[in-house]
Amino acid sequence: MKLALRTTSFLAAVALTVIGLSACASTATRGVEAQATVHMTEFSYTPQTLTVPPNAKVKVQNDGKVVHNWIIKGIGVGTADVQPGASQTLNLAGIPQGTYAVYCDQPGHSAAGQTGTLVITGP
Numbered sequence: 646m647k648l649a650l651r652t653t654s655f656l657a658a659v660a661l662t663v664i665g666l667s668a669c670a671s672t673a674t675r676g677v678e679a680q681a682t683v684h685m686t687e688f689s690y691t692p693q694t695l696t697v698p699p700n701a702k703v704k705v706q707n708d709g710k711v712v713h714n715w716i717i718k719g720i721g722v723g724t725a726d727v728q729p730g731a732s733q734t735l736n737l738a739g740i741p742q743g744t745y746a747v748y749c750d751q752p753g754h755s756a757a758g759q760t761g762t763l764v765i766t767g768p
Contacts, residue, residue, distance in 0.1 A: 679704035679734050685713040685727065688757035690747065696764040699742060706732040713754065717763055718746040726751070742767055 679702045684691045686709040697703060705715045707727040716723030720740060724733045742765045749759040 678702065682706055683715055683761075684708050685715065685749070685759070687711060688749070688754050688759040690715065690759065690761040692761075694762040694764065695747075696766055697737065699740075699765055699768060700736075700738045701765070703735045703737060704732055705735055712751060713749050713759065714751065716748055716750050718748060720745060723747075723750075737765065740765055 681695055681697050681701065682704040683695055683706065685705065685707045695703065703715075705724050705727060707713050707729050710729050712726045712728055714724045714726050715735065717740070722735070722737070722740065724735055727733055745763045745765070747761045747763050748755040751759075
């Protein structure tokens, strides 16, 4: 009887530890998610000026009815085409601090006003 009680207590302790570690792991995972979100529609970004720390991750969400993207001019970094209702997370790791123009390179979108500014600030 004592052995069964000890085994049950041990298994309960292991289960609680696993549950506790799982909770910690999911919190850590949330910590590496995007620090900011950009919403795209026809033909704008919200926010139009996005300020983030170095090495940030930015979620780019297409709330519009046509394909859009979010390209950082002169850097060679941006999303692929994002379908309506979809999103992509863009890793800005390694991009130096500064102010950058962003635009949608779909034909006619930036001319229609789908442009913005990205500011990467110091630590």
